[in-house]
Amino acid sequence: MYQLYSFPYSPHSRRVVSLLEQAGIAYENHMVPMMEGGHMTDEYLRINPNHQVPTLIDGAIRIHESNAILRYLCVRHELADWYPVSGEGFALCEQWLDWNQCQLAKLMVDIVLNRVFLGEHGNLQAADAAEELIRPKFDVMEDHLNGRAFFAGSKPTIADLSLASNMFQLNFAQLMPQTPNILRWYQTIAELPGFQKSLPQV
Ligand SMILES: N[C@@H](CCC(=O)N[C@@H](CS)C(=O)NCC(=O)O)C(=O)O
Known part of the structure; x- marks a missing residue:
């Protein structure tokens, strides 16, 4: 199952959660406690060296940059309505x-x-x-x-x-x-x- 690292006040996280939910794609959401510096911990920097949310993990694939994640999910799940192909x-x-x-x-x-x-x-x-x-x-x-x-x-x-x-x-x-x-x-x-x-x- 996808592992998503996100924060509810993050607009970049919001778009990814929106797509996952709209498309009914299963995922596990890990809230990164940004107010307490959770994005700056060694553990999170190993997940995303830019200390930013969102990050999506799909097995061995780790992807950050919110719009890239949106495109990735659409291609992977053939969501042509959400991401027109031509x-x-x-x-x-x-x-x-x-x-x-x-x-x-x-x-x-x-x-x-x-x-x-x-x-x-x-x-x-x-x-x-x-x-x-x-x-x-x-x-x-x-x-x-x-x-x-x-x-x-x-x-x-x-x-x-x-x-x-x-x-x-x-x-x-x-x-x-x-x-x-x-x-x-x-x-x-x-x-x-x-x-x-x-x-x-x-
Ligand atoms: N270009 C990135 C920007 C992500 C971004 O700016 N995330 C903010 C929260 S909305 C963040 O994690 N900021 C913490 C930091 O930059 O240290 C994307 O589209 O995912």
């Missing part, structure tokens, strides 16, 4: 998976980490700068969703799970964009039982 669906799915990592993730982290999770140690200037830069990213998302139910077409894919896992995080900073296409899309993903299961149980 055509525009494939192109858009790949594009948005990478866009999420390259264009959105760091800005989201800079905001939420500094405004919320680091408390009095947060760098509010860094958060303000990131907020300025993230707004045009929301415009790109809103425009793309014009006339599209999901980022890669008419069905949800791993690109949606990946993006929505980051967008959820913005709720902690009360920064979820209130524009109609993003809200409609996010609501649909948020209602997926697998996505619900991936959220911190408070």
